[in-house]
Structures are given as C-alpha cells and as structure tokens.
Amino acid sequence: MKVIQASDYQEMSQKAAKYVIKNVRRQPDIILGLATGSTPKGLYKQLIADHSQNGTTYEHVSSINLDEYIGLPAHDPNSYHSFMDEQLFQHINIQPHNRHLPNGETDRIEQECMHYEALIDAKGIDLQILGIGENGHIGFNEPGTSFASQTHVTTLSESTRQANARFFDSIHSVPKQAITMGIASIMKSRKILLLASGPKKANAIRRLLDGDIKESFPASILNHHPHVILLADNEALSAAIGKEDNDD
Numbered sequence: 001m002k003v004i005q006a007s008d009y010q011e012m013s014q015k016a017a018k019y020v021i022k023n024v025r026r027q028p029d030i031i032l033g034l035a036t037g038s039t040p041k042g043l044y045k046q047l048i049a050d051h052s053q054n055g056t057t058y059e060h061v062s063s064i065n066l067d068e069y070i071g072l073p074a075h076d077p078n079s080y081h082s083f084m085d086e087q088l089f090q091h092i093n094i095q096p097h098n099r100h101l102p103n104g105e106t107d108r109i110e111q112e113c114m115h116y117e118a119l120i121d122a123k124g125i126d127l128q129i130l131g132i133g134e135n136g137h138i139g140f141n142e143p144g145t146s147f148a149s150q151t152h153v154t155t156l157s158e159s160t161r162q163a164n165a166r167f168f169d170s171i172h173s174v175p176k177q178a179i180t181m182g183i184a185s186i187m188k189s190r191k192i193l194l195l196a197s198g199p200k201k202a203n204a205i206r207r208l209l210d211g212d213i214k215e216s217f218p219a220s221i222l223n224h225h226p227h228v229i230l231l232a233d234n235e236a237l238s239a240a241i242g243k244e245d246n247d248d
C-alpha cells in the first residue's frame, strides 16, 4: 500500500482530485467506483470546479456506487442516490444511464444484489474511491463480514448508525439495513484510492497500517490488494506515524 500524507482535509481533497482527473483524462471511458459519506465531498467539489474551469469531460465515464440504504426512496434527501446527485452528478456531464447505484427500494432484494454484482463484473471498476468507517468498515461491510462476500444485504452496526445519524433527524430515522458491494466485489477493482481525514479515523488507520489482516477489521484486506493508495491527512495518520509502508 502506498501512503500519501496530506496536511489537512483540503490538501487531501486536492490531491485526490488531481489523481482522479489524471485517470479520467488518460481513460475517457473509465469506470469509477464512487463512495458517499463526508470524506469524499471535498474531492467531488474539486472535480466539479475542474470540470467547469478546465473542461474535464465525464461524457463517457461510468460510475458504480458502493452502497445504498434499504427502505429510503431514491428521492429521499438522505438516500445515497440524492447524495450523489447533489454532491457530484448534477454538476458534471456524466450521463444518467452511466450512473449506477444499488436499488434499495426493491422488494426483490436478492435479485438486485445478483444484478449489481453482475454489473460490477461486466464493467470492471478501474478506480474505486473508498472511505473508511471508524470500526474499519468499507462500503457497508461491517466487522465480521466475510472477505469472500459479494454484493449483499447488511445490517448496520449500532456504531455505524450512530456515526451516520448526523445526516438524519435522529438515530431512529437511520435505516437499519443497506445493500452494499461485498469485500470481494471491492477487491476486484483495478485500483483503489482510500481517503481518510480527521482524528476520528486515526485509530482505524493505525489498525489498517498494522497490516494484521482479519475479518473483524474489514479494511485490513486492502493490504492484499496490489494497487491501493491511502491518501490521508495528518490527523488521520497521527496514531500510525512510523508504521507506514511506502513500498507501492
């Protein structure tokens, strides 16, 4: 894993955008794996600014998102469909038919999981953007999820619901389940850019860089992936100083 240090959230977002833009320009029909949460918001803001100022085009780009809550309509302000529309899609020229998120509203949820995994296999994610939960979750793969998991329905841990409650009226409104790419689905990506910012992520980043690979800490599997960049700010790296492995 290659570790890139940024001084703060702003610099992390700028460096992430530079890397994504470089990949989009090099491969105009790139398949991007996209993430939600607070962490990639600054990256998306930078992509939007670059799109309007420098004209980087997303006309032939496709996106596949990691996850979606079950039970929230796509138009709900807290759905990940709405998040992506607001934070990125409506501000760049990515075509609606090229944007993919799991359908958390269907009552044929098992078919939806299979369909989504087939989509990932058919398209192949070139560059996956990831955040990390404080408990080491990636996507919505909570601790204990099998490393062999494909797209599936997951029950959110209490701590994940608490962490995401800030986006909702109260913890009671946070859905209890989600549909998420599995860990094996994420690991199929050709390249992964993992972003982490702030002191709340310091412990997770220290555990990630410890290199101990176990299902009780889902992100640890990334140590097995041949092309992961961890781009983290000083606060997120604060507990791991001296543990980085810069072998690329």
Ligand SMILES: N[C@@H]1[C@@H](O)[C@H](O)[C@@H](COP(=O)(O)O)O[C@@H]1O
Pocket: 035, 036, 037, 038, 039, 040, 066, 067, 130, 131, 132, 133, 134, 137, 138, 139, 140, 160, 164
């Ligand atoms: N499903 C998302 C994850 O994809 C994200 O990485 C995590 C961290 O969120 P944040 O970036 O807000 O800390 O939150 C949610 O659980």
